[in-house]
Amino acid sequence: MTDGSTLADHRADDPADTLPALRRASALLDPARCRQSPAEVDGYLDVLGAAPPAAQGFGQRLMRTRFYAGVYQLGRPVGLRLASLLEAPGRDADRARTAARLGLRPGATVLDIACGPGNFTGWFGTRVGPDGLAVGVDASRTMLARAVADNSGPSVAYLHGDAEQLPFADEVADAVSCLAALYLINEPFQAIGEMWRVLKPGGRIVILTSLGPGGQRGRAHVTTMEKLSSVRMFGRDDITGCLRECGFTEIDQVEAGIAQTVTATKPHRATP
């Protein structure tokens, strides 16, 4: 793989089987929303360059270390089980449940926002098949390097981008996921607004995030603990309320320990 080359620089007979997926992912972009023109870097598309969102606390800085990116996939099931006293155990059960909530089918385009090491994105790629596309977006280059190494496939592409300002054109995705990540994003409600924008009418969203007492919306300050850890605890109505204000319908919330999974649909436009 070349560093920083444009997609057009590659020969048509490039043997990397992820290249067609990168090209298909680049067709979803809105150039006006990209901080730089898309460049291929180590197997992923970079539209962010040297301007990732600020890592404001320990949690966000951790996400950018090579060590954490390397061990994350091993520790995730344990961490989530502890946090949520979860439903059915098992990594594949989590993935299958999420794919069902997203309504994934062959040929669909799914965006996995803040994908980390691609532990869901790669699997989504197998669900949507050769005519579909799963695009993982993350602000951490070390996570993306792991994603390319561990969870690539012919229908999978990764992108260095910011969840708060997604580089995609409007209404390009059939489904959007944001799993175990919203609590780390500096402007989480702005990120939800972006997910609404890129979803097609009829598209599904799944958000897995934290759940705690109190709430985030309308609160002017972040607590010292939140600032140091960069982990926010969302209240029961924070995510559902924001989704409702965006216009989502069929909002379903499953609470489990200090985790919540929220699923919703972007409605079709009413015909005049």
Ligand SMILES: C[S@@+](CC[C@H](N)C(=O)[O-])C[C@H]1O[C@@H](n2cnc3c(N)ncnc32)[C@H](O)[C@@H]1O
């Ligand atoms: C705990 S990992 C979640 C990985 C995966 N989605 C999962 O369910 O296991 C959280 C990810 O959020 C990413 N992240 C945080 N803020 C972001 C932002 N503004 N834009 C894109 N990714 C962001 C981090 O880099 C990290 O990879």
